[in-house]
Amino acid sequence: MRERLSMDKDWRFHLGDPVQAKESSHKAVYGHAKAGGSRGPAGIEWNDNEWDTVHLPHDWSYRQPLDRENGVPDFGYYPRGIGWYRKKFKLDPADKGKQLLLEFDGIATHATVYFNGSILERNFCGYTSFVVDITDRAYFGDQPNLLVVKIDATVSEGWWYEGAGIYRHVWLTKTAPVHIVHRGIWVSPIRQVAGRWLTNVETTMGNESEAAVEYQLISRVAQADGNILAEELTNGSCGAGQSAVITQDLPIEDPALWDVDAPHLYKLHSTLVVNGEEVDTTVTNYGYRTIRICSDTGFYLNDRPLKIKGTCNHQDHAGVGVALPDGIQEYRIQRLKDMGSNAYRCAHHNPTPELLEACDRLGMLVMDENRNFDSSREGLRQLGNMVTRDRNHPSVVFYSLFNEEPLQGTPIGRKMVKRMIRAVKKLDSTRPILGAMNGGVMEDEGTVDVTDIAGFNYMNGGYDKFREKHPNQPIIGSETVSAFSTRGNYISDNNRQIFDSYDREKASWGNSVRESWKTINTRDFVMGTFVWTGFDYRGEPTPYEWPSVSTHFGILDTCGFAKDSYYLYQAFWLDEPVLHIVGHWNWPGQEGQKVKIMAHTNCDEVALYLNDILIDRQPIDIYEQYEWDVAYEPGTLKMEGYQDGQLVKVSEIQTTDEAHTLRVETQKPVLAGDGRDAMAVNVYAVDGQGRFVPTEQSKVSFSMKGSGVILGVGNGDPNCHEPDRAEERSLFNGCCQLIVGSQAGEEDIVLTIEGNGLQPVSYVIPVQPAEEPPFVPSIDERYINNWLITQEIAEARPDPNVTIHPTDMNSWEKVDVSFGALQMLRGASGYVIYRNQAPVSDVEGSGRPYLWFHSISGDVEIYVDGRLQLKQFILWPESLEVPLQGVELKNQVTISVLIGITPDMYSPGIQGSVSIRTK
Template structure:
């Protein structure tokens, strides 16, 4: 099967593209040429009056449509033609040569259009994709338009069905792996044909590790699955530390003629799950050091590029993560590929909603009719990826507490198991949301006054706001017997019970439900020290997924710290806040202090880490949400605060820490008195050198220091790859830092940086990690945040040298060169 990129030469139009639009618009064409992937939302100025507001980060959600003209060769006239759309947000309607060819409501799922009957050969065709994006359509930044790849697929009448190759390791012992291959052959022609299905597994050097050939008689207009087994001697295994990947090649041979071929990668590994050992991979227990991630990549919005996904996975792996949960949608192919290569385990999640909506126009409007189509595509997409160890059928679904609607969980789980028996099924349940319709009953049962709920908005409150406002009340509700009973059926339907914000139930539920396997599918970042002790102590608790591993657009301000005035029920931040600001990594992927603390709690880091709370807020009351732990940053530049009190935080696995300011010992204190692996010091801000020395058994085990950067500012810039595809199919990041003359990062640098490009390149996105910046990512100038900026560079279709130019007042110009080829 030929798979051809179909990303080029599209025209983007605003508006729904209905039959009367051109007539009403006077026939004017306002289209804009684009190359996919294209996020239509990130390219528009944000609007403080946008209906979805802080939920979508004040980005604009609108209807739009795309058109493209293309020609198919005459030689392909007797072939089957498909288009695969990996992601269109949302409610996509596809028309080919003015005929309706198909649709897909789900904005995060891939889907196929069989174009065979609609296309012409040797002459011009036109395709039109209409995107109906109702507002509000999501609880976070959704992006908009055709934001993932589109492929044109051409195959013989007898072919391997798209995503019809399934490989699984079904048995593994010392020196031998048994790999099952399933291939779906589809024949849309007439007559009977005799073919052979050849399956090969190749090692990294290209040697055949195992192969099999199966004769098949194919009858007209049939679609059947053919199973073969491969026996791999002395296999190299895939795991999180050594993610070995084989290549597979599956061919349909008719005599000496190859009718179709499918190639890809596959990892051999064995999964086991039980209450005594937890999760085992290749016989070894693995605890999931997990984090949740949303689908945007900061300055480029939701547009999917291989480099951006690899960058994210690599950064998370370096920070100690070995697992990520897609929140709350099926992962894209490029992210899965990166997880395979880096050994990152995946919980791939189906949806945030089932049959009820959480906002007016989300997938809950369509799930009951489309779930089987979308689940099928999810499993087929994931099947050959060793990184995927479990599917989550939903996130915080209210129906899980309703004995009739909970049956949807069984439908979803049964469908997945019927397609894939090699992985596990989970459900990420928020017990409080599951019992929202019974809060009055629970309050009476626990002798609490209903008035205590008045300030939270009760069952009608948005879930994040309610959770943040209720505090201990929420814990009592979730810990109640009624909550446990209400979710028994939902948890019984799956292999792994995902607990969102309910770690305090781990021990009691281990006794109440001795056959239950638990994962902390969503947890507060500040609770990791307590949660991880439970994960390590209880074998049936297989891991913890923090909210979140990486900051994201939308749900603006859920991790924001406010000062002095208590925000009360104003849970989300007002305009211009655009990001949640609750990630271990900020929007650029720079590690925040909580990330280093987390690494120490996991037992992976031993070096101490210094962070400083902003001294201008020292004497001001801090108001934190449940998704924030500290406002400390790594800086010893606090102009205007000289001589003022300041709080210094030291993260360490040592027993004691000493703090020095400009070489003078301030104090030596015991670590962990107020929070595990952390100690706080009070001092006054004096520019110079801040240093900590840490001790175990009275002996020094590590040091860390921060120096005040000088006032002179330089622009330091470098690309993280020197070559990009000329066709715009991938990007490079240009990392920009504001430093002093000696190369020390200056977090206070306030010079506005402008960007331009020469040569066959364009700036796809430019900006900082500032969650409250009013700038757009398509602007050509931006203020640094904590001394940092990033630009994403993309090819424009021609080969040649690209020069990215950066200027700021009072700074020497900086240039970065790339090659487009």
């Protein structure tokens, strides 16, 4: 049956190309040209004992010191470079005959994947998931498998912080030879009439066995509680080495629809049966929903008009770079949902699968975006990869083929888009397609009128003109706003490279929040917006460069702390009353000076009070809002919001005392003790009365006990250069954040936070017992592979230390001893010599090294550098320890094993792996 195991734990990592001696001998060159012959860090004998041990997801870039001199502003001044990952693991002999797939969810950037000494895959996109079939090359039993990934992150695909490394999950999937193929399920519900739906299921099964098979495919539709609603059984046959596509329609009456407010999910259970035995099962999550676009009235979800209230987002987060734990994906989507957002643009690349799963669960529409505008074979492969991976997600409602491409308004771009659209429609014809364009929309021979939707990046004044020319073309603001603000700051300062928060600072090409939303919301034919951006992100520190290392565009900062514009969007996007005061009321020594105060509200009237004295009462235009200049006087500033003359909301800010201690808020109430869960822990400075102190900037330190670990820290300051991998962080305008990950265990986490002049706080994070998900453990033993053996059995005892000429590839044969005894030795009489070379100077451990033969028999003599180490007659195969006596521990020693053979020996020779260990 199918198994899916995590490969995330215990990789060896080396930053940069390891130093290795140049090998120019005929033996080295000849061997490297053979299957499994990779040498150096891609080879099994390479010593990685001094390499770091890391767990995935892993991003090495943000862990390096910032580099102003050599760094690139677009990348946030973080170095990238080259890195190597190695993982040694064993497979059970019971896995022989199974199909074995390695699935990489994402590697930044260009990756070369080696397996057991051979290159099996190269991947050229940092955002594309890909699969490596290791079925033919896997070892089983004692012999370890070696997976090596070399990553060249000097190559960039974007103009933002992209990270570097294996920054998403890696999986090992084991299936029977007859199985449902990878991504072989596509569920496409089709609405009929009167609440009736057909669950159209397309299943691709593969037969990697050596004979034709008769199969039975059973598909069952189940509710979230497991209740089976429909079932269909299909019989068929499939030839050896062939695949078959099975189409089924399962009728459903009145399913609960997936919607942004009620994201109901269903499960498809697929079971493949051969000769009465279940050989494979898979479970696919999906939902029932309809989408429709109209050039006059916009977007419809389940026949309900829905204005798209979306944000554009890159994929990094404070503390962890682009290597986000799954729990942080959920945290980010929930923060956007709480703001009133209903849509997420994956800018400018397809995301990690866990983000789409969070969008499915939480009810967030998704624009899934292709990274590279490319109609070549490689470009279409990347595009198809996105579609086949993501098409079962009900949250995905748009495919975007490109973003702001110079060819978007040209005949060449038109031909490219047509080819790309054909490729997508062949795989999924149910979702509309667009390109995110910053020009070229009025060109007759461009791309805009061959896509389903016209995507407008900015061009805020161009909607009406475009509609006059293309009245039947739906329009969406695929990227809008680009406003600047710095969280908790209310005075712009070019010297400090910070912005105020009154929705007036914006990029030259952009608009304020209010301008953009008014333009879009007052035009029914514009189906909605995707604001640049939901979160601040590393890199592209527009309009400044150093010391700014991240952007100012976000509605939330890099930690997910809300800026004031967050509440303006709530006023626009939520139905409930919203009333937020823009500003704080801590201005010591500035009594009598004017302080700008602004309302972000959807109330139609607001009254402003200072220390219970009415200052003003004003009607509010929702697209303009209102602001006051108020003479500062310590105390309480209060707003009252009225709707149709009725008081519906009150908000106030107070002058606080100095910070006294810290308040802790966690993303969720408990952490699962499964070794994979994670949560955001937000820390706020408060005074003695527990009131938030928005001006506190002191540094705080963290310590932790229990089943948890600090994965990273941040504070949302776009100009902060403190490391994210640390146990301390400065508060920025009163806030900072930890990312806490779980370790396998059940011990509650006790987090202690201290700061200069602040009362220490101890906070308990409950840990809920949870089973650790199945994973593939790593091993650290040093193995000696690629033995040579004399091709002919000598009648007379030969010199075991005979010299091998460097060009002699014919008197000796290369063998892999892990496969067991050589057939040619059984029933023979005479002598053979095994020969190998291995380093013993760098064996891990403090004791004396020894050779460990997993299985060996015969009249055995073992020599190291010509010195006899052991002489022993072994009738039956057994394991053997050989201490290295009188051997210089150096980079390379020569190991010779002379085996005397007689016809009555059951299984002579080395017939199992050989490793170097220490005692």
